[in-house]
Amino acid sequence: MKYSYNGKTVVQGSGKEHTTEDAYTYCREITKHHAKTFYLATWFLPKPQRNPIYAMYALLRTVDDLVDTAEDKLTNGTLSRDDLGVMMDGWKNRLRNCYEGNHHNDPILIAWQETLKSYSIPIELPLDLMDGVAMDIDFKPFETFDDLYVYCYKVASVVGLMCSEIFGYSDKKALDHAIELGIAMQLTNILRDVGEDVDRGRIYIPLEDLERFAYSREEFMQKKMNDRFVSLIKFQIERARKYYEASEKGIPMLEKASRFAVKVSSRNYCDILMTIEENNYDVFSQRAYRTLFQKLQTIPSIWYDLHPQT
DSSP: OEEEETTEEEETTOSSOOOHHHHHHHHHHHHHHHOHHHHHHHTTSOHHHHHHHHHHHHHHHHHHHHHHHHHHHHHHTSSOHHHHHHHHHHHHHHHHHHHTTOOTTOHHHHHHHHHHTTOOOOTHHHHHHHHHHHTTTTOOOOSSHHHHHHHHIIIIIHHHHHHHHHHOBSSTHHHHHHHHHHHHHHHHHHHHTHHHHHHTTOOOSOHHHHHHTTOOHHHHHTTOOOHHHHHHHHHHHHHHHHHHHHHGGGGGGBOHHHHHHHHHHHHHHHHHHHHHHHTTTOTTTOOOOOOHHHHHHTHHHHHHHHSOOO
């Protein structure tokens, strides 16, 4: 991968010795390109916290892209299971080396190592993330919500836990609420991406929920809209909103300078659920999203929520 800024190009694995500034800018460009809602929220962070957040996102995005690429290669036969295992073990070893002070001149790991100088982020968190995204390779539908919860924790909640170490918090209970926010956001991702996932032959919504509403897997794969499907999606939306609501209790536990950014990210992600409702629950043919204008419109009310008049 390569990203350009101010006339300069930073290339991952180029052999050129990267500066810390290059490395952080590389991570920022990855975040800006791939995570627009998340990137908007970082505008409201104190400057010292932005680069570490970009480094964190770039790390998770790179691992996610690695798995996506591996899936394609496994499908077309250009990659074996053994090769995949070597690739994943290689990335984990590079991460372990990074924690020990050796970054292999990778801009993402340079930025991550610099971040670790200021913030204590247990290596178990990014390793859990790697294990989580790897679950997509040999994908199996989730029978129960408990099964889905484990996946959501690994691919999303651990990100919230890493962010919390960068944001700072006054009470360790904030970490429980960071987990809840991660679950809420991943459930939102799942609802937003239903149509795309069906095209890939996948159902992420727990099968027990399909059974609850008497909506079959065959109907799901055929993208059949009916009252039972609408009830199923309403149930998923309500579940996600309960996690958003529970996570709100953690925001006052964060350091004051970080609260606004977290609230912006949470509100705008939660509003995707409202868009699904506005689209009459059609997640098969319409991918719910919020425009930049809609996202910016939330800022005054978020500010008021965090700074109520007394």
